[in-house]
Amino acid sequence: MxxxxxxxxxxxxxxxxxxxxxxxxxxxxxxxxxxxxxxxxxxxxxxxxxxxxxxxxxxxxxxxxxxxxxxxxxxxxxxxxxxxxxxxxxxxxxxxxxxxxGSEMNQVLEVNKESMQVTCQCGVPLQSLEDSLREQGLTTGHSPQSKPLAQMGGLVATRSIGQFSTLYGGIEDMLVGCEVVFPGGQVCRIKNVPRRSVGPDIRHIVLGNEGALCFITEVTVKIFKYQPENNRFLGYRIKDMEKGFQALRQVMVEGYRPSVARLYDLQDAEMNFDWADGENVLLFMAEGPASITKATAEGIDEIVRKIEGVTPVDASLIETWFNHLNWGAEQIAQEKKEILATDNIGITTEISGCWDCIYKIYASVVERITNEVPDLTMIGGHSSHSYINGTNMYFVYYYNVVDCRPEDEINKYHNLINRIICEETVRFGGSIAHHHGLGKARAHYVWEEYGSSFYMLETLKYAFDPNGVMNMGTLIPVKHDKEHPWNF
Ligand SMILES: Cc1cc2nc3c(=O)[nH]c(=O)nc-3n(C[C@H](O)[C@H](O)[C@H](O)COP(=O)(O)OP(=O)(O)OC[C@H]3O[C@@H](n4cnc5c(N)ncnc54)[C@H](O)[C@@H]3O)c2cc1C
Incomplete structure (x- = not known):
């Protein structure tokens, strides 16, 4: 009982x-x-x-x-x-x-400058860790927009990613080892080594578990030299969104590794850049040793300028914009005021897809949301994390909440939009969550996302949490209506 x-x-x-x-x-x-x-x-x-x-x-x-x-x-x-x-x-x-x-478990336990890794408890805020590392000429290379809010345990638990991911990777590329606790009381430590070939990589049971398998108490992540004096910025207006994806692809395929590679569609660009002038926007940042950033910036510029419909913009515009990108408590308080004053709300949902389907996902999501969602005031988005084989798409949408109680907004608008994004992403072969995790919202699409590999996820859940006490409803929904998965 x-x-x-x-x-x-x-x-x-x-x-x-x-x-x-x-x-x-x-x-x-x-x-x-x-x-x-x-x-x-x-x-x-x-x-x-x-x-x-x-x-x-x-x-x-x-x-x-x-x-x-x-x-x-x-x-x-x-x-x-x-x-x-x-x-x-x-x-x-x-x-x-x-x-x-775990926010009071906030001690940085060791900065190992020889092995270039830092060990901290789960509640260390990324912003304070990063600030103190930068004073020592070091960086984690991890810079999610929520850097002022997020802490190390949550960043690992959600499989987070930062703005410089094209160079440093996501948290899965940074995590060296960790300590975690399972509900049965087992305390497990995964040791810190550069690589090992001793069976499956068990760090990946911890990464992205979203608190549904174990509690992360300690993490060790890599650190890098911090050399902002060598940063190079590049920005362009581009007439055609599909060509923008082609530009991103070409940069990656030709072997360049900028830290930032982003493509904004014209709706999203209009909200972010007062110089967008009704066009899509492409931007890049190169980081690292001076010789590499110079070669990276020159190589990317050569590629992008050859693409039809491209107009270069002053690099200082990109640098200024980039320095004001993060969100902390102040922006959240301001957003709340605006929502209450206008009943207009902005939300984001991110997905990923290979180069051969990302534009199809983008175009078809925008079309369906435009046609099917009531009271919409904006739908657009950007790609912000690119790989040799594909990229992500971060959909941004705003709507007026009309004729409904606060508790009814979620099904009338937000879940409806989520459904469209998940359906179109799965239809074209992408992944329904690039970096925010499944949480309880997108968990309703876990079967479509995993297909036959759901067996592996489910087995992990039963094995590590046999009594079903770890963040139930996350990853796998508690209640699920197959006919109306968006209505919860
Ligand atoms: C304005 C804004 C911008 C954002 N930008 C980004 C971005 O650029 N990139 C990105 O990846 N994400 C982003 N996010 C999402 C969010 O910040 C990340 O998911 C982040 O990693 C969460 O960290 P947290 O410490 O706040 O975790 P929490 O919010 O406390 O928890 C997140 C999840 O992890 C689990 N969890 C937390 N701590 C532990 C632990 N110690 N052990 C096991 N499970 C745990 C929780 O149960 C929950 O499921 C953004 C969010 C906001 C509000």
Whole structure:
């Protein structure tokens, strides 16, 4: 039999003491969702089950004790660090869940300048880590737009990616080793080595698990020399979006590795660049030793200028724009004010596809959303992470919320748009989530995404979380309506 709310709180207080078991109603409500339900959040309307408690853990032993308590008593837990999730990964989908917050595990344990790696606890904010590394002439190379908000545990748990990914890769290319705790109480450490050939790469069980398999307590990531004085910026207007994708492809296929390679369609460009002048925008940044950035910038410029319909712009425009790209608490507060004042809301959904299908996905998503979604005020997007075999597409959309209560917005608009994006992406052979994770929102499409390999994901879930207490509903939905997967 499951424990009553009071018994759960009592058990947690026995483990952690009263101070670190929070049962304040406002905190609990705010902890029941993340930015997937941004409209509800702005209106302070909470539709998800309110957790029994939020607990602040200070070390691995405490994480272990809380997880074992939850596992033995069938209590759902939701791991959390920076609270910047945007796909519902932090929603407490089951009654009487416990949010385990690791943000007080915030020590940088070692900066190893010889082996070029840094080890930190899960709650280290990326911004403070990066600021202190830069003072020492070093960088993680990781720069998601949420750098001012996100913390190391969450960044690994979501398989995050940063703005310089074309050079440094995603977090999966940076993670060297880690320590994690499973619900049965097993504490596992994956050691720090440059590479090994000893069976499957078990780091990938941790990466992107979204708190549905284990709690990440410590991570070691690579570090690189920080040499901003050598940065080169390039920017272009380009008339045709499809040719823009071809330009990105050519840069990658010819073997160039800019840190940033981005293509904005004209709708998104209009919102970001006052010089876009009704055209799409291509931009690049090269980082690293001076000889490499010079050669990279010159090589890319030569390729792009040969493409029809391209107009170069002053490099300083790109540099200025780039320095104001990140989002912290201030931008989030400002956004809330604007949403409340206008009932107009902007949301993003990102996917990926190989070069042979990305334009088809883009064009068909834009067409369907334009035709099928009511009250739309903008649909567009950009590609911001490119590879030898393809790229991502980051759809950006705005709509007016008309004639509906805050709690009805999600199904009337947001889930409808998500469905279109997921359907078209799967139809053309892409992946429904490039870097924000499946959370609870896109988990409804997990079968379409995985196909026959769903067996492997499901087996991992059963093996590592046999009692079903790790962030239930994330990766695999708790309730799923096959006929109407977008309605939840
Ligand atoms: C304005 C904005 C911009 C963004 N830009 C980017 C971007 O450029 N690139 C990008 O990749 N993402 C981006 N995101 C999404 C988000 O910031 C990332 O997913 C980030 O990695 C989440 O880190 P966090 O510490 O905030 O994790 P949280 O939000 O606390 O948690 C995220 C998920 O990870 C799980 N989790 C958290 N901590 C742990 C842990 N210790 N152990 C196990 N599971 C855990 C949670 O259960 C949840 O499912 C953006 C978000 C916002 C709001």
């Amino acid at each position: 499951s424990l009553a709310r009071e018994e759960i709180v009592k058990g947690l207080v026995n483990i952690l003491g009263e101070d670190r078991v929070i049962t304040d109603e406002t905190v609990l409500k705010e902890s029941s969702i993340d930015r997937y339900r941004k409209f509800e959040q702005c209106h302070e309307v909470y539709t998800q089950p309110i957790p029994a408690a939020v607990v602040y853990v200070k070390n691995t032993e405490e994480v272990r004790n809380v997880l074992m308590f939850a596992n033995e008593n069938g209590v759902n837990v939701v791991p959390r660090t920076g609270h910047s999730a945007i796909e519902g990964g932090l929603e407490t989908a089951l009654e009487n869940s416990v949010v385990i917050d």
